[in-house]
Amino acid sequence: MIGPTGTLLERYLDLLATRQRIASSNIANADTPGYRAKEIDFRAELDSLLASPRTSGRFPGALVRETWGAGARNDGNNVSLDHEMKSIAENVLHFTLASLLLQRKLRGLRNVIQEGR
């Protein structure tokens, strides 16, 4: 009903929510000895989303991996708070934008329905 753009936006919101969940998990464990930071390959997920918005990303968790390249501290923890804060700030902005677009889409649909009465 909401068309390909709507589906794409919906899946995009899903992807952002997944990234937010992982960032929250990393932040909660910023002081846990031995914890390894997780991340999703956002670019790869987005690419597959754009390639086939209807099928891809049903289970976004499949592409979760451990963060590489971040130096671990003495206790084996490699969560970088700066990185996570950047990630959540970015998430909120992208989420706001995408949901506004989706909202506009839905509003347009509502107008069409009302005009048809």
Place this chain on the structure above:
Amino acid sequence: MNLWSAWDVSATGLAAQRVRVELLVQNLVNSETTRTPEGGPYRRRDAIFMADPMPASFSVQLARAMGEPLVGVRVAEVTVDESEPERRYRPGHPDADADGLVAFPRLNPVEDMVDLTSAVRSYQANLSAMNAVKEMLQRSIDLAR
């Protein structure tokens, strides 16, 4: 899409950091305490964190079942410093031994202050994450308007 699990995860972070702050403040307050209910001077306490899969939260379990390594955090144990107390020469002190030495807690207030600052920052980071989730949930609700 489930943002509530992120909310739950951040809440565990807040709770764990709060416990840590409480212990650190307790350490600072008792840096000169020579008597305790268990006898002897006060001993430094610290919280040890561990990643917690949180079986209680349905939303988190669901996310995990879908392959997301979503974990909260909890205080695994509270360690008590067992190192020898610091002995200071205070002959007039009621807790002094025959040589006039009093056992004081082996505490480094600088260490506790640094840990305290770090714990407060971590608490704030969890709070920021929670606010971000709240903002996103609000946007989702706006979709229904």
